[in-house]
Amino acid sequence: RPFATSSNMAKSKFEYVRNFETDDTCLRNCYIVVRLDGRNFHKFSEQHVFTKPNDNRALGLMTRSARSVMEELEDIIIAYGQSDEFSFVFKRSSTWFKRRASKLMTHVASQFSSSYVFYWKEFFGEQPLLYPPGFDGRVVLYPCNRNLRDYLSWRQADCHINNLYNTVFWTLVQKGGLTTAQAEDRLKGTLAADKNEILFSEFDINYNKESALHRKGTTLIWEKRDETVTKRLKLPNEEEKEVPVTRSRRRVEAHHSDIIGDQFWEEHPDILENDNS
Template sequence: MANSRFEYVRNFEQPDPLLPNTWIVVRVDGRAFTKMCAKYKFEKPNDRRALDLMNTAAKAVIADLPEITLAYGVSDEYSFVFHKSTNLFERRSSKLVSTVVSTFTSNYVYSWFSHFPDTPLSFPLPTFDGRAVLYPTIQNLRDYLSWRQADCHINNLYNTAFWSLIQLGGMENKEAEQALAGTLAADKNEILFSKFGINYNREPEIFKKGSVIFRDYELVEPASHNTAETVDAQAEPVQQSKKQTENDKKRRSKAAIVVDHLDIIKDEFWDRRPWILSNKPGKIPKEV
């Protein structure tokens, strides 16, 4: 087709590069998941199988795209963080979003039977949409991730109280909504404990904090570095040699990809894992 008379149609394609030197977050969300939860009778307020399936799909995305430094997921959404220096697909928004969404969706469907062995999939199949959002500073990026984790806690506390009132208290949906209207976190905790003997603090961490996925290296002492200042102080991303880039990619491929349920709002998570923000692979943990 080179130099054919039809080639002019390429001029209709519009470039969509994302701003350089900014953190890229590709957020994946389930489409019509409320209906899907009802169709497959997901457990309320949380279905551990469904959450583990989301984590399996997200882990596959990170394994396929070493340029992703971290991912955070809750419910039917996942946020994938690309380092500000990445030039994957020349930072084209459409390529980044479509690749992440399609890789996530295909792995979600492929892994369904491993998590729901007694529930075969049927049409319409699960689908996801996605968007790319840019954050200029580390603080902006961390505030975004903190927002998602704070939402996880707020929504889960409400849903735990709501479904306890229905499943254990025998209330109808509207009654449960009215009982929780205007309540604060302390009120919901009191309802759970006094009425149903549920200590919310002992609920599984995955329900309260969501899931964070990253490459695992040796933890470091917080006082030994200041990654945030170093990275944000750079007016332009440091250009690595092609050899160094390939070496870093190989080192990332050797690191284990872990799924954990940690507090990513506090500084400790970031201070002990400087490789997430610096994009420099750390030391592989020694086998015990």
């Protein structure tokens, strides 16, 4: 005859350990930014033979995964990504997960990572994923619109600087026949103007006409779009008829625009809440 352990009693004896959890609620009325960064993506990109300086499949997969995060998690109003990083901004008044920082950032990291593997095939086709990649995350709070916009500007300025460098570097190597060491040497100490000049005068490339995806990164926002679907209606005389129905639906849309200046924000006035509300 099996022995009945008093398991509920046992469990309650241990339950005090719950009190060691600490509260990490994010300060109210601040934007919550979760940023993810790929772990060892330099090595990852080499092992998966990413195109240099930009691999559109890899960028597409990052954006697809970010879209999956936005669609899954409530209250993300804007996301910005470039290279192997993506930032997600929760609205100021969000009460999602009771604003608990640990829940917010782990869920974003988890959803993004599982999506990255899940959608790999859509972008890399038959090329196999060699091992499960990792991303780490962090949470940062911004109290006002100016601070949040400066954060996003900081990331886009970073995108610009890196992409300009990488574009010249790989042009020197791929078209100019330099070794990577020589290219590095050539670029040491050069300013943005110098790099633009090298591209223009030596390779006839106008940097500003290069792909906006590469120069500006990817901004995801919710937008209302009209969508027309065909519906079958039953008429009074028992006949059926197909009718086009137009509805407005919120969808995540990608932009590759400048988000440092005011124009983007003026065109999308609903993203940010008023500061003094």
